[in-house]
Amino acid sequence: MKRYSVRQIMVSMGAGLGLVAMLAAPAQGMAASAADKVDSGSAPAHAAPVGTVSLPLGQPEGDFGWAGVSGALRTQLDQDQTTLRTVGAALGGLKGLPAGRLLDSYTQQVAKVRQHVTDGMAQIQAYEGSINSLLKVLGDKAEDGEDASITRQRVTARKTSMGITALLVRMRVCDLQTRQLEGQLDDLRRKVQQGALVRHVDSPLGVGFWRRALSDGYATFRDMGQDEPRALVGVLGIGCLVMLFGFVLRQLATRVLASARGQASWGGVIRSQRALGSVLAGVLCGLLAEILWQGWQLVGFDSDGVPAMQGAYLTQALPVCGFIIGAGVSLKRWLLGRACLPCSLLLGGGILFYGALRTAEVSRDVGPGLDAVLEGAFALSTSILLYLTCRSSKRDQKNGAALGDVEAGSTGQDIGAVLIQHIPLHGVSALLMGVTAVAVLSGYISFAFLLNDWVLTLLYAFGAVMLLMQAWRDFSQFLFSAQSRLGRLWTELELSARRLAQMEVITTALVGLSLVMVFIALLQGRNGVSFIGTWRQLEHVFGGGILFGVPVSPRTIVGAALLLVGVYYAIRFLQQWLQTRLFPVTSLDNGARTSIISILTYTLWIAAGLKLLAMIGISVQNLTWVVSALSVGVGFGLQSIVKDFISGLILLAERPAQAGDKITISGNTGVIQRVNVRATDIRLSDGTTLIVPNSQFITANVQNYSAGHNPLKMSLVFAVPTNVSVDKVKALFMLVVADQPDVLKDPAPQSWLGDKVGDTVSATLAIYVARGTNSDAVRTAVISGVLARFSQEGISLMVPQVSMTLPSDDGSQT
Numbered sequence: 001m002k003r004y005s006v007r008q009i010m011v012s013m014g015a016g017l018g019l020v021a022m023l024a025a026p027a028q029g030m031a032a033s034a035a036d037k038v039d040s041g042s043a044p045a046h047a048a049p050v051g052t053v054s055l056p057l058g059q060p061e062g063d064f065g066w067a068g069v070s071g072a073l074r075t076q077l078d079q080d081q082t083t084l085r086t087v088g089a090a091l092g093g094l095k096g097l098p099a100g101r102l103l104d105s106y107t108q109q110v111a112k113v114r115q116h117v118t119d120g121m122a123q124i125q126a127y128e129g130s131i132n133s134l135l136k137v138l139g140d141k142a143e144d145g146e147d148a149s150i151t152r153q154r155v156t157a158r159k160t161s162m163g164i165t166a167l168l169v170r171m172r173v174c175d176l177q178t179r180q181l182e183g184q185l186d187d188l189r190r191k192v193q194q195g196a197l198v199r200h201v202d203s204p205l206g207v208g209f210w211r212r213a214l215s216d217g218y219a220t221f222r223d224m225g226q227d228e229p230r231a232l233v234g235v236l237g238i239g240c241l242v243m244l245f246g247f248v249l250r251q252l253a254t255r256v257l258a259s260a261r262g263q264a265s266w267g268g269v270i271r272s273q274r275a276l277g278s279v280l281a282g283v284l285c286g287l288l289a290e291i292l293w294q295g296w297q298l299v300g301f302d303s304d305g306v307p308a309m310q311g312a313y314l315t316q317a318l319p320v321c322g323f324i325i326g327a328g329v330s331l332k333r334w335l336l337g338r339a340c341l342p343c344s345l346l347l348g349g350g351i352l353f354y355g356a357l358r359t360a361e362v363s364r365d366v367g368p369g370l371d372a373v374l375e376g377a378f379a380l381s382t383s384i385l386l387y388l389t390c391r392s393s394k395r396d397q398k399n400g401a402a403l404g405d406v407e408a409g410s411t412g413q414d415i416g417a418v419l420i421q422h423i424p425l426h427g428v429s430a431l432l433m434g435v436t437a438v439a440v441l442s443g444y445i446s447f448a449f450l451l452n453d454w455v456l457t458l459l460y461a462f463g464a465v466m467l468l469m470q471a472w473r474d475f476s477q478f479l480f481s482a483q484s485r486l487g488r489l490w491t492e493l494e495l496s497a498r499r500l501a502q503m504e505v506i507t508t509a510l511v512g513l514s515l516v517m518v519f520i521a522l523l524q525g526r527n528g529v530s531f532i533g534t535w536r537q538l539e540h541v542f543g544g545g546i547l548f549g550v551p552v553s554p555r556t557i558v559g560a561a562l563l564l565v566g567v568y569y570a571i572r573f574l575q576q577w578l579q580t581r582l583f584p585v586t587s588l589d590n591g592a593r594t595s596i597i598s599i600l601t602y603t604l605w606i607a608a609g610l611k612l613l614a615m616i617g618i619s620v621q622n623l624t625w626v627v628s629a630l631s632v633g634v635g636f637g638l639q640s641i642v643k644d645f646i647s648g649l650i651l652l653a654e655r656p657a658q659a660g661d662k663i664t665i666s667g668n669t670g671v672i673q674r675v676n677v678r679a680t681d682i683r684l685s686d687g688t689t690l691i692v693p694n695s696q697f698i699t700a701n702v703q704n705y706s707a708g709h710n711p712l713k714m715s716l717v718f719a720v721p722t723n724v725s726v727d728k729v730k731a732l733f734m735l736v737v738a739d740q741p742d743v744l745k746d747p748a749p750q751s752w753l754g755d756k757v758g759d760t761v762s763a764t765l766a767i768y769v770a771r772g773t774n775s776d777a778v779r780t781a782v783i784s785g786v787l788a789r790f791s792q793e794g795i796s797l798m799v800p801q802v803s804m805t806l807p808s809d810d811g812s813q814t
Contacts, residue, residue, distance in 0.1 A: 074167065077171065077174060084113060087181060091184060110181050117174050117175045121171050135154070199446045200444055201368070202443060203442060204440060204445075217370045238293055238318060238322075239348075242322045245326070246325055278326075279327065282323040282326040285322040285327075286322040288322060317351050321351055350382050350385075350456045383433040383436040389429075468515055480501070480503055571604055575601070578600075579597075594658060647693075648678055650698065657675070659672050660672065665701075671774060716765045716766075717762055719762060720763045732793065737749045737782065747768045749768070750765075751766070
């Protein structure tokens with residue numbers, strides 16, 4: 001029994017899992033969508049999904065549960081249209097620009113309506129397709145003698161189709177209204193931002209500014225309840241605990257790396273902890289921050305916890321702050337005792353401050369004076385801390401020659417460090433601090449706030465993406481390295497160093513594209529930085545769009561790529577299994593085996609192509625214009641290609657000529673190497689390959705020396721000196737033939753003497769080879785053996801001619 005290697009087993013398992021995942025993806029998506037609709041209680045439409053309506057199976061007059069679903073959808077649609085009218089009336093009644101928190105509230109309402117409409121349209125289109133398919137089966141008109149139940153089912157299906165069409169039109173109108181409102185809100189948001197850039201308040205250098213700030217602050221704190229101080233205490237306490245946890249991680253990593261100095265090079269030690277350890281520490285700190293906040297909610301608040309609008313932005317920013325602090329503490333220079341703590345505190349504190357400010361603006365009516373003070377404090381603190389951090393980094397770069405020497409031994413270089421080296425951060429931060437100070441002191445506080453908010457978001461997005469990219473590079477160099485601990489596994493899988501390098505390059509490119517989308521999602525995030533907001537933006541980015549009526553999205557592209565890779569490895573494994581396991585225990589010849597493998601391969605690729613078209617949303621109806629274009633092309637330039645393709649199918653099915661046959665076609669004699677769908681490869685006697693279109697095998701005369709079940713007879717004629725004994729010549733012939741395994745024993749080889757020419761007499765050796773055997777190789781081996789054997793006996797021979805014949809079934813030769 002043949003033993004399979006680890007590589008063969010894992011490749012087959014991976015291919016099978018890939019195919020199962022691709023085939024199960026639509027069903028899983030439908031199940032997940034139905035589960036989301038059942039769990040969501042925000043809309044009546046989700047309270048009665050398709051899966052919960054009883055389906056009257058076996059009743060021809062049933063509407064497949066459409067009555068219950070349509071009622072829920074209409075109720076939800078009425079509520080959504082009421083919401084749109086309310087928001088539209090509110091926007092139409094505005095006399096000036098609305099506040100930012102009011103725009104956020106309207107945007108959230110419209111986003112919920114948009115989600116309801118999208119889900120409803122998906123359900124309606126699913127029913128529409130089912131009903132239309134049913135109507136096609138039932139037909140437009142009743143036939144003579146038709147059963148009454150079929151007639152009732154046709155009537156019900158038509159009424160259901162009309163109801164589906166009417167509701168779908170309403171849904172599309174609602175979707176259009178939602179898009180219009182979203183555009184209107186986006187325009188208002190841009191106007192608000194543009195107005196904020198030029199909005200002017202009293203200068204902080206004047207007394208009026210502080211008088212108004214104190215008045216608004218007193219009014220705000222007077223109305224403040226007990227939840228706000230508790231939330232503030234919880235956030236500060238969690239921040240301190242996360243910093244302490246990061247410090248412990250730093251000390252632990254320092255000890256671990258110190259013990260590894262004697263076993264690894266400096267570069268290897270730094271590479272092992274540079275980015276990958278930072279990501280792990282950041283994730284741990286982020287999880288710790290979220291767990292601590294959930295625990296504080298249970299301990300410090302009542303059963304209701306923090307109100308939704310009060311803690312939304314602040315609590316969503318906590319895990320991000322924990323991730324930044326954890327990654328910053330563990331990011332750099334553990335061995336030299338230099339951590340990136342100031343930068344991490346700047347980013348984490350700034351994001352947390354922004355979240356608290358947004359929470360305060362949304363949870364209660366903060367006066368303009370207090371709002372200006374908070375925004376100014378945020379802008380000034382952010383710009384000053386950024387300047388101090390960049391100045392400290394510049395000083396470290398000048399005095400850190402030892403660090404540069406250490407990193408020179410590294411096997412790679414930090415991507416972020418390479419980019420930062422070419423950016424004058426110290427000068428840019430000084431300019432930002434100067435512009436912020438001038439803007440705040442001159443009364444343009446909103447401009448300074450938005451500018452620093454944008455800089456903070458850019459720093460967070462850039463730092464996170466560069467950190468993740470460098471972490472993946474470090475991990476991939478360890479994962480795909482033949483010298484790593486996984487090298488033994490790659491050796492078992494029989495993967496070469498070149499294949500590992502290809503996998504590393506491809507995966508790094510895919511991860512890079514994904515991180516570009518993450519960067520875009522981070523920059524597009526509104527209302528603060530949060531993992532939830534980033535995930536929603538990623539869903540929007542991965543949702544893609546419609547291109548020429550076909551939905552195109554990164555998710556679909558990745559799924560299609562995985563399908564093709566899975567099918568490719570599945571076909572390779574199946575071919576190997578057929579050739580090594582099944583075919584050796586059968587009586588199939590080489591030609592039949594090649595035909596089976598070729599037909600099976602083309603069938604699987606066609607099925608994969610149809611599945612791929614279904615995944616990207618292209619049906620047979622969408623391919624009508626493609627078929628029309630191909631039909632026109634067949635009439636002109638593609639006619640010969642189609643003819644060769646059909647001829648190839650005939651050759652594979654009937655097998656008049658197959659791999660291993662020796663044939664003569666159009667005056668060329670050779671052995672068939674491979675029968676493809678369009679052309680056949682024939683190896684000629686001079687070693688070259690002749691590519692013959694398959695249509696010639698149907699239209700031209702082909703002489704097949706290996707046809708049927710009869711063996712191929714080869715007659716080798718030698719010129720033997722007359723002074724050699726006849727019995728000795730025959731004995732030497734039989735000795736040579738006995739050493740050739742491809743020469744058949746039945747029919748037995750024959751030899752005889754012919755005419756005398758001068759001092760020589762012709763001696764003929766007739767041998768038989770099986771169908772599909774390389775007759776040229778057998779002939780060469782026999783002639784070489786005869787010449788060598790006679791040369792050992794001191795007999796000189798000549799080979800005047802070689803002939804090949806094909807015996808018929810009755811024993812005659814053709």
